[in-house]
Amino acid sequence: MPRDLVLGLDCSTTAAKAVVWSLDGTSISVGRAPYSHSSLHPGWGEQDPVDWWNATIAAIGSACRQIDPSRLAAISITHQRETFVCLDREGHALRPAMLWLDTRATDQVNRLGSDHIHQITGKPPNTATSWYKLAWLQDHEPRCLEATDRVADVHSYLVNRLTGEWRTSYGSVDPLGVVDLRTFTLSSDLVGQVGLRPDQFPELCAPGEVLGILRHDVAELLGLNRGLRVIAGLGDGQSAGLGVGITKPGEAYLNLGTGIVSGNFSASYGTDRSFRTMTGGVPGSYIFETFFGGGTYNLNWFVQQFSGIDDRPFGLDLNPEQILEAAASALPAGADGLLSLPYLTGVLTPYWDSTARGVLFGLTGRHGKAHMYRAILEGLAMEQRLSTTGAEAASDMPIRRFLAMGGGARSPLWCQIIADVLGKPVSVAREPEATCLGSGILAAYGAGCFGSVEEAAAAMTGVGKTYDPQPQQSAKYDHIYGLYKDIYPALRDHFLRLRQVMADIG
Numbered sequence: 001m002p003r004d005l006v007l008g009l010d011c012s013t014t015a016a017k018a019v020v021w022s023l024d025g026t027s028i029s030v031g032r033a034p035y036s037h038s039s040l041h042p043g044w045g046e047q048d049p050v051d052w053w054n055a056t057i058a059a060i061g062s063a064c065r066q067i068d069p070s071r072l073a074a075i076s077i078t079h080q081r082e083t084f085v086c087l088d089r090e091g092h093a094l095r096p097a098m099l100w101l102d103t104r105a106t107d108q109v110n111r112l113g114s115d116h117i118h119q120i121t122g123k124p125p126n127t128a129t130s131w132y133k134l135a136w137l138q139d140h141e142p143r144c145l146e147a148t149d150r151v152a153d154v155h156s157y158l159v160n161r162l163t164g165e166w167r168t169s170y171g172s173v174d175p176l177g178v179v180d181l182r183t184f185t186l187s188s189d190l191v192g193q194v195g196l197r198p199d200q201f202p203e204l205c206a207p208g209e210v211l212g213i214l215r216h217d218v219a220e221l222l223g224l225n226r227g228l229r230v231i232a233g234l235g236d237g238q239s240a241g242l243g244v245g246i247t248k249p250g251e252a253y254l255n256l257g258t259g260i261v262s263g264n265f266s267a268s269y270g271t272d273r274s275f276r277t278m279t280g281g282v283p284g285s286y287i288f289e290t291f292f293g294g295g296t297y298n299l300n301w302f303v304q305q306f307s308g309i310d311d312r313p314f315g316l317d318l319n320p321e322q323i324l325e326a327a328a329s330a331l332p333a334g335a336d337g338l339l340s341l342p343y344l345t346g347v348l349t350p351y352w353d354s355t356a357r358g359v360l361f362g363l364t365g366r367h368g369k370a371h372m373y374r375a376i377l378e379g380l381a382m383e384q385r386l387s388t389t390g391a392e393a394a395s396d397m398p399i400r401r402f403l404a405m406g407g408g409a410r411s412p413l414w415c416q417i418i419a420d421v422l423g424k425p426v427s428v429a430r431e432p433e434a435t436c437l438g439s440g441i442l443a444a445y446g447a448g449c450f451g452s453v454e455e456a457a458a459a460m461t462g463v464g465k466t467y468d469p470q471p472q473q474s475a476k477y478d479h480i481y482g483l484y485k486d487i488y489p490a491l492r493d494h495f496l497r498l499r500q501v502m503a504d505i506g
Contacts, residue, residue, distance in 0.1 A: 002071065003070075003071055003072065003073035003447070004022065004023055004071055004073070004449075005020050005021065005022060005023075005028060005067065005071045005072050005073065006020070006021050006023075006072065006073050006074050006075070006076070006440050006443035006444045006447060006449070007019070007020050007021070007060065007063065007064070007072055007074070007075045007076075007440070007443065008021060008075075008076055008077075008078065008233075008436040008437060008438070008439035008440035008443060009056060009059065009060065009075065009076070009077045009078070009158075009436070009439060010077075010078050010079070010236065010239075010433075010435050010436040010439065011052050011055070011056060011077065011078075011079040011080065011154050011158060012079070012080050012236065012435075013037065013047075013080045013083075013099065013100070013101070014034060014035070014036075014037075015032055015033060015034040015035065015055060015059075016032070016033050016035075016052065016055035016056045016058070016059040017030065017031070017032045017059055017433075017436060018030070018031045018032075018056075018059040018060045018062070018063040018064075018436075019063065019433055019436045019437070019440065020063050020064070020066075020067055020072070021437065021440035021443075021444070021460065023444055023449055023450075023459065023460065024459060024460060025430075025431060025437060025440070025441075025459070025460030025461055025462065027431065027433060028066075028067060029063045029064070029066035029067050030062075030063055030433075031058070031059040031060060031061065031062025031063035031064070031065075031066075032059055032062070033054070033055035033056075033058035033059045033062070034055070035047070035051040035052070035054075035055050036051075037099060038096070041104070043102065043103040043104055043106075044102055044103075044104055045098070045099035045100075045101045045102040046096035046097060046098060046099060046102070047083070047096060047097045047099055048093070048096055048097070049085045049093050049097050049152075049154075049157055050093070052154060052157060052158060053157075053158065053161050056158055056161075057221065057222065060075075060222055060224075061222055061223075064222060064223065064224060065223075069222075069223055069224045069225065070225055072224060072225065072228060073229070073443070073444070073447035073448075073449060074228065074229040074230070074231050074443040074444070074446055074447035075162070075214070075228060075229070075230050075231065075443060076230070076231040076232070076233040076439040076440065076442045076443035076446065077154075077155050077158055077159065077172075077230075077233040077439055078155075078233050078234055078235065078236050078239035078435055078436065078438055078439040079153070079154035079155050079158070079172065079233070079235060079236060080099070080100055080154055080235075080236060081100055081172075081175035081235035081236060081237060082099075082100035082128050082129060082130045082175045082176060082177075083097055083098065083099045083100050083130075083153070083154050084097060084098060084130050084133075084134075084151055084152060084153050084154075084176055085097035085098075085151075085152050085157060086137070086144055086145065086147075086148040086150075086151055087148065087149060087150040087151075087152055087157075088147060088148070088149050089149045091150070091160065094144050094147055094148060095141065095144050097154075098130070098133045100128050100130075100175075101128075101293075102127070102133060103127040103346075103354055104127075104133070104136055105127050105132040105133045105135065105136040106127055106354060107136075108132040108133075108135040108136050108139070109125045109126060109127055109132050110125075112125075112132065112135055112193075113125020113126075113132070117131075117177075117190065118271055118273075119271055120180050120181070120182075120187055120189075120190065121174075121177045121178070121179065121180070121181060121187070121190070122174075122181045122269070122271050122276060122277025122278065122286075123175075123177050123276050123277070124273045124276060124349075124352050125352065126276075126348055126352050126354075127354055128175075128348065129175070129176070129177035130175070130176035130177055130178075131176060131177035131178055131190060131194065132177070134151075134194040134196070135193075135194050137194075138194050138195050142195075145194070145195050145196065146195075148196070148200060149200065150166065150200055150201075150202070151176075151196065151200055151201055152168075152202065153168060153172050153173050153175075153176060153202075154172070155168045155169060155172035155173075155232075155233060155235075156168035156172065156173070156202040159202075159211050159212065159230055160202075161218070162212070162214055162215065162218055162230050163211060163212030163213060163214060163215060163230050164212065164215055165211055165212035166202045166203060167202055167203045167204075167205055167211045167212065167232075168202040168203070168204065168205070168211070168232065169204070169205055169206070169207050169209075169211075169232035169233055169234060170184045170185075170204040170205065170206065170207075170279055171207045171232075171233070171234040171235060171238055171278075171279040171280075171281070172232075172233065172234060172235055173186075173201065173202070173204060174235070174278060174279045175235050175278065177190070178190050178191055178201065179204070179279075181269055181277060181279065181286070182269055184204065184206075184279065184284075185204065186198045186201055186204065205232045206232065206283040206284075207232050207233065207234050207279070207281055207282075207283055207442055207453070208231060208232060208283060208442045208445045208446045208453055209231070209232045209446065210229050210230070210231060210232075210446055211230050211231065211232050212229075212230050213226075213227055213228065213229060213230070214226065214227070214228040214229075214230060229446065229447060231442050231443045231445075231446030231447065232442065232446070233438075233439045233442050233443075234279070234281055234438060234439070234442070235278070236435050237255070237261045237263065237278065237287075237289060237291070238263070238278050238279065238280060238281055238287055238289075238438070239281065239435050239436075239438030239439055239442075240253055240255045240261070240405060240406075240434050240435040240438055241253040241263050241265075241280070241281060241287055241438070242280075242281030242282075242437075242438035242441055242442070242453070242457055243405070243429070243431065243433075243434030243435055243436070243437035243438035243440075243441065243461065244403040244405055244429040244431075244434050244461055244463075245403065245457045245458065245461035245462075246263070246264070246265050246280075246281075246287075246403065246457075247265060247281070247282050247285075247453065247454045247457050247458075248265055248454075249264070249265050249266065249267070249397050250264075250265075250397070250398070250399065250400045250401075251264070251265070251399065251400060251401050251402070251403060252264035252265075252388075252399045252401075252402050252403070253402070253403050253404075253405065253434075254384070254402040254403065254404045254405075254418070254426065255404075255405055255406045255434075255435075256295060256296065256404055256405070256406040256407065256408025256409050256411075256414070257295055257296060257406035257407060257408065258293075258295055258296055258297050259291060259292060259293040259294070259295045259297070259345075260291070260292055260294075260295035260380060260383075260384060260408075261289060261290070261291045262289065262290045262291075262384060262387065262388065262391075262402070263275075263278065263287040263288060263289035263290070264287070264288050264391065264395070264397060264399055265280060265282075265285060265286075265287060266280075266285065266286045266287070266288055266395060266397065267284075267285055267286075268286070269286055270286070270288065270394065270395055272288075272390070272391070272394035272395070273349075273350060273352065273390075274290070274349060274350040274387065274390025274391050274393070274394050275288040275289055275290050275349055275350075275387070275390065275391040275394065275395075276288075276289050276290075276291065276348075276349065277289070281438060281441070281442065281453055281457070282453045282454060283453065288391050288394075288395050288397075289349075290349040290350075290384070290387035290388065290390075290391055291348050291349055292342070292343075292345075292347055292348055292349065292383055292387070293345035293346065293348065294342045294343060294344045294345045294358070294380075295380060295406075295408065296406075296407055296408050297344060297345060298340075298342045298344055298358070298376050298379075298380065299321065299373075299376060299377075299408075301344060302372060302373060302376060303320045303321060303324070306369065306372070307320050307324060307369060307373075308369075309323055309324070321411070324369065324370060324373040325373070325411060325412075325413050325414075327369070327370035327373070328370045328371075328373045328374035328377065328413060329413050330370070331370060331371060331374050332476075333378070333420070333473055333476040333477055333480070334378070334476065334477075334480050335367070335371045335372075335374040335375040335378060336366065336367065336371055337362045337364070338360065338361070338362050338363060338364075338367050338371050338372065338374075338375040339360075339361040339362055339375060339378070339379060339382075339480070339483070339484055339487065340358070340359070340360055340361070340372070340375040340376045340378065340379030340380075341356075341358055341359035341360075341361065341379060341484075341487055341488060341491075342358060342376060342379045342380050342383055343356040343357055343358050343359070343488075344357070344358040347488070349387050349390070349391075350386065350387055350390045351488060351492075353492065353495065355495045355496050355498070355499045356488065356491075356492075356495050357495055357498065359487065359491065360372065360375065361487055377411075377413065377414050377417050378417055378421070378477075378480070379484070380414075381414075381417045381418045381420075381421035381422070381477075382421060382477075382480070382481055382484040382485075384418060384421070384422065385421050385422050385481060386484075386485055388422060399424060400424065400425075401424060401425045401426075401427060402418070402422070402424060402425070402426045402427070403427050403428075403429055403463060404418075404426050404427065404428050404429065405428070405429040405431075405432060405434040405435075406432075406434075409428045409429070409432070410432075412467075415428065415465075415467045416467045416470075418467075419467040419468060419469045419470075420469050420470055420473040420474050420477055421474070421477045421481065422469070423469045423474045424469060425466050425467065425468050425469065426466070426467045427463040427464070427465070427466040427467075428463065428464045428465050428466075428467075429461070429462075429463060429464070430461065430462035430463055430464050431461065431462070434461075437460065437461065440460065441453065441456045441457050441460050441461075442456075444456045444460065
C-alpha cells in the first residue's frame with residue numbers, strides 16, 4: 001500500500017483538529033476534540049496541558065478511523081503560539097500552561113522591554129511574548145522556575161508524548177521570544193535573564209525536519225503503523241501562511257479569524273515596530289507579521305450584545321451575520337460618517353498598546369445596527385491598511401496580493417471592503433483549513449514526498465474567488481483612511497488616563 005497521505009494536527013486555543021491530506025492538498029478526513037481554558041483573574045489565561053494530549057489522541061483517532069492508516073507517511077503539528085508550560089523531571093506540569101492571550105506581564109514588558117531584545121528576537125515588547133511571562137514567574141512564582149526541568153511549547157510537549165524525544169521546531173519556540181532569529185538558536189543571554197538555562201528547552205530543528213518516530217504504545221493506541229515519522233512544524237500563524245502557498249516575496253497571507261494576522265515572506269532578517277518578525281515555513285526564511293487581536297471577535301461581540309437577531313430567524317437558513325451583511329451592503333462607503341476603532345482587545349502592531357480600547361467615532365441618531373456592522377468591517381480593513389503600510393515601508397517589499405483564509409474570508413462584503421481599502425487584490429484560499437494544511441505540507445516534505453517545502457506548497461495549495469479593488473470605492477476609502485489613522489494618536493493618552501481613573505475608583 002503506498003504511503004500517499006499525511007496528517008496535519010492543529011492544537012489551537014480551543015481544540016485539537018487533525019486533518020488527513022492527500023498530496024494535492026485535498027482534505028480526506030477530519031477529527032476534532034475541544035477543550036477549555038480558565039481565567040482566574042482578569043487578563044489571565046491558563047490551560048491544563050494534559051487536555052492538549054487527550055484532545056490530540058481523540059482528534060487523530062477520529063480522523064484515522066476514516067482512512068486506511070497504513071497509507072500515512074508522516075505527521076506534523078501546528079499549534080497556538082506563545083503558550084508554554086513548565087514541567088518537572090517526569091514531564092508533569094508544575095502549574096497550568098500560560099496562554100498567548102494572557103496579559104498579566106504588563107509590568108515586566110514596561111520594565112524589561114527594549115530595542116536590544118527586539119533586535120534579537122524580532123518581537124517588539126508586548127504581553128503576548130512568553131519571555132515576559134517567564135519574567136513574571138521569576139517575580140511572582142520563583143519556586144516554580146526553581147523546580148522546572150523543562151520549558152515546553154505546545155509543539156514540543158506533544159512531540160515528546162508522541163515520540164519520547166525532547167525536540168521541536170525553531171518555528172515553534174520562536175514565538176516564546178527566547179530565540180536569536182539571526183541564527184535560529186536559543187539566546188543564552190535572554191534565557192539566563194529569567195533564571196533558566198538553554199538545556200531546559202527542547203532541541204531546536206528546522207521546519208520539515210524529522211523529529212522522531214511514533215512510540216510503539218502510541219501507535220498501538222491509535223491503530224497507526226510503527227515507524228511513522230513525526231515532522232517539525234510551525235506556530236499557527238506561520239503555518240497558515242505556508243498553507244496558502246506563501247514561499248516567496250510579493251504575496252501576503254491574511255487570516256481573518258478571531259484575531260487578524262497577516263504576513264509577508266522575506267529571505268532576509270529585519271525588524272521594525274510595525275510588524276513582528278517570525279521564522280517562515282521555508283527553512284531559513286522569515287515572515288514579517290502584523291497582528292491585532294480583535295478580528296471576528298469584534299463582529300461576534302456586536303452580534304451577541306447588540307444585534308438582537310436570533311440564529312436562523314423566522315426559520316430562514318440565515319445567521320445574524322448574513323442578515324447584517326445584507327443590510328450593511330446597501331450602505332455607502334464610510335457608513336454614513338461612522339468610523340470604528342476596533343480595539344476591543346487592545347492593539348499590538350503597530351502601536352503595541354494594551355490600554356487601547358474600541359471607539360465608535362461620529363455616532364449620530366441616524367445610525368443603526370447596519371451602520372455599526374459596516375463600520376466595524378471597514379475599521380478592521382483600515383487597521384489592516386495601517387499595518388500593511390508600515391510593514392511595506394520597513395521591509396521595502398510591496399505586496400501585490402493578499403491570500404485570505406479564516407472565517408471572515410467567507411464574507412464577500414468584507415473581502416471586497418478589504419480589497420478596496422488596501423487597493424490590492426484579495427484572493428480566497430481554496431482550502432479553508434489553511435493552518436492545518438501548512439502542517440500537512442511540512443509532513444509531506446519531511447516524508448520525502450517532495451524535494452522542497454516550496455515544491456510541496458505549490459502542489460498542495462490553490463485559490464478560489466478573487467476580489468479586485470474598485471477604483472471609485474478605493475478613492476473614497478483613501479479619504480476616510482486619512483482621518484482614521486489620526487484617531488488613535490489623538491486618543492492614546494486618554495486610553496491610559498481611562499485605565500488610571502478606573503483603577504482609582506475601583
